[in-house]
Amino acid sequence: MTNLAIATDKLSKSYGSKVALDALSLDVATGEIFGLLGHNGAGKTTTVNLLTTLLEPTQGDAEVAGHSVTGDAMGVRRSIGYLPENVQFYDHLTLTENLRFFAQLSGLRRPDQRIRDVLHILDFDGHDRQRLGTFSKGMRQRVGIAQAILHAPSVLFLDEPTSGLDPEGVRTLRETIVRLNSEFGMTIFMNTHLLSEVTKTCTSIGILRGGTLVHQDTLARTLAAFPGEDSLEAIYFQLESEPVS
Amino acid sequence: MNTFLVSARHEMLNTRRARTAHLLLIVFIGMVIASSVIGWVTNQTVTGVYEKVVADGLTTAPNPFTGVSPLYYAGNAVIYVLLIGSLMAIVLGVQATLRDRKAATVDLVMSRPVGSAARLLGQLAGLGVVLAAVIGISFSVSWIIISIINGAPLGWADTGRVVAFGLVSWVLLTTFALLGMLTGLRSKQETTALLVPFVIWSAVAFVLPQIGTAARPVSLLNPVPAGSSTGGYFDVVSTITGPLSLTEQFKRASSIILQDTNVTGDATSSILILLAFLAVMTVVVVATPRHRMRSGLHE
Numbered sequence A: 001m002t003n004l005a006i007a008t009d010k011l012s013k014s015y016g017s018k019v020a021l022d023a024l025s026l027d028v029a030t031g032e033i034f035g036l037l038g039h040n041g042a043g044k045t046t047t048v049n050l051l052t053t054l055l056e057p058t059q060g061d062a063e064v065a066g067h068s069v070t071g072d073a074m075g076v077r078r079s080i081g082y083l084p085e086n087v088q089f090y091d092h093l094t095l096t097e098n099l100r101f102f103a104q105l106s107g108l109r110r111p112d113q114r115i116r117d118v119l120h121i122l123d124f125d126g127h128d129r130q131r132l133g134t135f136s137k138g139m140r141q142r143v144g145i146a147q148a149i150l151h152a153p154s155v156l157f158l159d160e161p162t163s164g165l166d167p168e169g170v171r172t173l174r175e176t177i178v179r180l181n182s183e184f185g186m187t188i189f190m191n192t193h194l195l196s197e198v199t200k201t202c203t204s205i206g207i208l209r210g211g212t213l214v215h216q217d218t219l220a221r222t223l224a225a226f227p228g229e230d231s232l233e234a235i236y237f238q239l240e241s242e243p244v245s
Numbered sequence B: 001m002n003t004f005l006v007s008a009r010h011e012m013l014n015t016r017r018a019r020t021a022h023l024l025l026i027v028f029i030g031m032v033i034a035s036s037v038i039g040w041v042t043n044q045t046v047t048g049v050y051e052k053v054v055a056d057g058l059t060t061a062p063n064p065f066t067g068v069s070p071l072y073y074a075g076n077a078v079i080y081v082l083l084i085g086s087l088m089a090i091v092l093g094v095q096a097t098l099r100d101r102k103a104a105t106v107d108l109v110m111s112r113p114v115g116s117a118a119r120l121l122g123q124l125a126g127l128g129v130v131l132a133a134v135i136g137i138s139f140s141v142s143w144i145i146i147s148i149i150n151g152a153p154l155g156w157a158d159t160g161r162v163v164a165f166g167l168v169s170w171v172l173l174t175t176f177a178l179l180g181m182l183t184g185l186r187s188k189q190e191t192t193a194l195l196v197p198f199v200i201w202s203a204v205a206f207v208l209p210q211i212g213t214a215a216r217p218v219s220l221l222n223p224v225p226a227g228s229s230t231g232g233y234f235d236v237v238s239t240i241t242g243p244l245s246l247t248e249q250f251k252r253a254s255s256i257i258l259q260d261t262n263v264t265g266d267a268t269s270s271i272l273i274l275l276a277f278l279a280v281m282t283v284v285v286v287a288t289p290r291h292r293m294r295s296g297l298h299e
Helices: A044-051 A073-079 A095-105 A112-121 A137-149 A167-184 A195-201 A219-225 A232-241 B003-017 B019-055 B070-074 B077-103 B106-110 B116-150 B156-186 B190-212 B217-221 B232-244 B246-257 B268-286
Strands: A004-015 A018-024 A027-029 A033-037 A059-064 A080-083 A155-159 A187-191 A204-209 A212-218
Touching: A004 A044, A004 A187, A018 A044, A018 A059, A018 A212, A027 A187, A033 A044, A033 A167, A033 A195, A044 A059, A044 A155, A044 A187, A073 A080, A080 A137, A095 A112, A095 A137, A095 B003, A095 B106, A112 A137, A137 A155, A137 A167, A167 A187, A167 A195, A195 A232, A204 A219, A204 A232, A212 A219, A212 A232, A219 A232, B003 B077, B003 B116, B019 B070, B019 B077, B019 B116, B070 B116, B070 B156, B077 B106, B077 B116, B077 B156, B077 B190, B077 B246, B116 B156, B116 B268, B156 B190, B156 B246, B156 B268, B190 B232, B190 B246, B232 B246, B246 B268
Parallel strands: A033 A187, A033 A204, A080 A155, A155 A187
Antiparallel strands: A004 A018, A004 A027, A004 A059, A204 A212
């Protein structure tokens, strides 16, 4: 388990009689960029919400950065960064005021230098006193990344990070994700619909269908296992439609 | 810096930037100051007429303002705290807890090492400081105006009474801010989050006192609490509902503190009731489950 950033053990979540996630068991190695794929309602966001301790599992458990989501939720929260889908901020506050709040909640005592560093990494120099309400969608998404990495987490969760971005925004975000992984060694777990982005970004993938994991492997092995298929999209639809064993 | 302090500072910053909060604060401070100015103008007018009447030799009676406590001029502030202050506190409270749910920033907050109780207590502390600042500013200006009317600065005893009135006002307003926080956390829609505490406030301010003091219904908008009728149905109902009427308890305590001659007795029981409400509301709000804090709005 020591080499694993994320390990889930029959992780399940139900809402009444509706099963949102059914006995999910998956492993994500440290340093990977893991892409969780699936249709809408497949259970991707539920998985991220469970792994970030925003939800409590109905059954099962998971370890994130060595901390149990059921037994040591605070330890998990100290170790992760999280970018929700359609991230929102306090629009009447400036970029620095927003980031200072989240940095201090994460336990940073004097966060201003770290904020300056992160803003530089994400190419936000000169925007620090600008109110968030004036930012474009692409800029807000990068601010979302900024708030998630302020405290240098070991695992970063991104829920549909490219949702609503224009092609330029998608490219910038992709470069940022790859850089965070390669330069800072962060393990990245992301939900996404954009299979082309998965091909360019992820090192391993999982596919969820109706709350059940139907496939998990490295991207390279997945592509190699389907020599007749010329794209991840074709493989995805094939795996997604196979009966669950 | 821990969650409590970070949340308190953040709440103060948010209130400082919110336009609605600005408007309410200006109205409240303006009205409290106006209450002292009205007292001053009344004094000047009556004294002017009195001096003319004396000069014409039409009376030998003393000036009606002779011997009146300087704190008389602060009396009108009681009703402004009760009406405008309470509504302001409710709006600030609702905004505090609804903000994160409405903007969906709550997930960014709750995915961090943050305890829900520390977070809510921090927000409450931030609101408490804002309310204390508002009360402090308005009552300081009141103190200055009363001193001008009086022709000399208020003495230590009277200043102490103004401070005590400020503290009692803070307890009342913080209780209503907690009511706003509670509905901001529990309501499924923004409109009900605002509407429900206003309905409760109306009941506490108007209906409960009416039940016990129906013999003098017009007293409801007076700073001076109405005496309940003696004997019979209203007396029994008044005994039961009296402690629940937070606003009546506030009026009674404030009137005694400000040495209103129409109200006699000890303010201790009324202050204890106000503190009990504050404590109960704090416990109820802080006990809010974590999942409730991140529940979405149905709009």
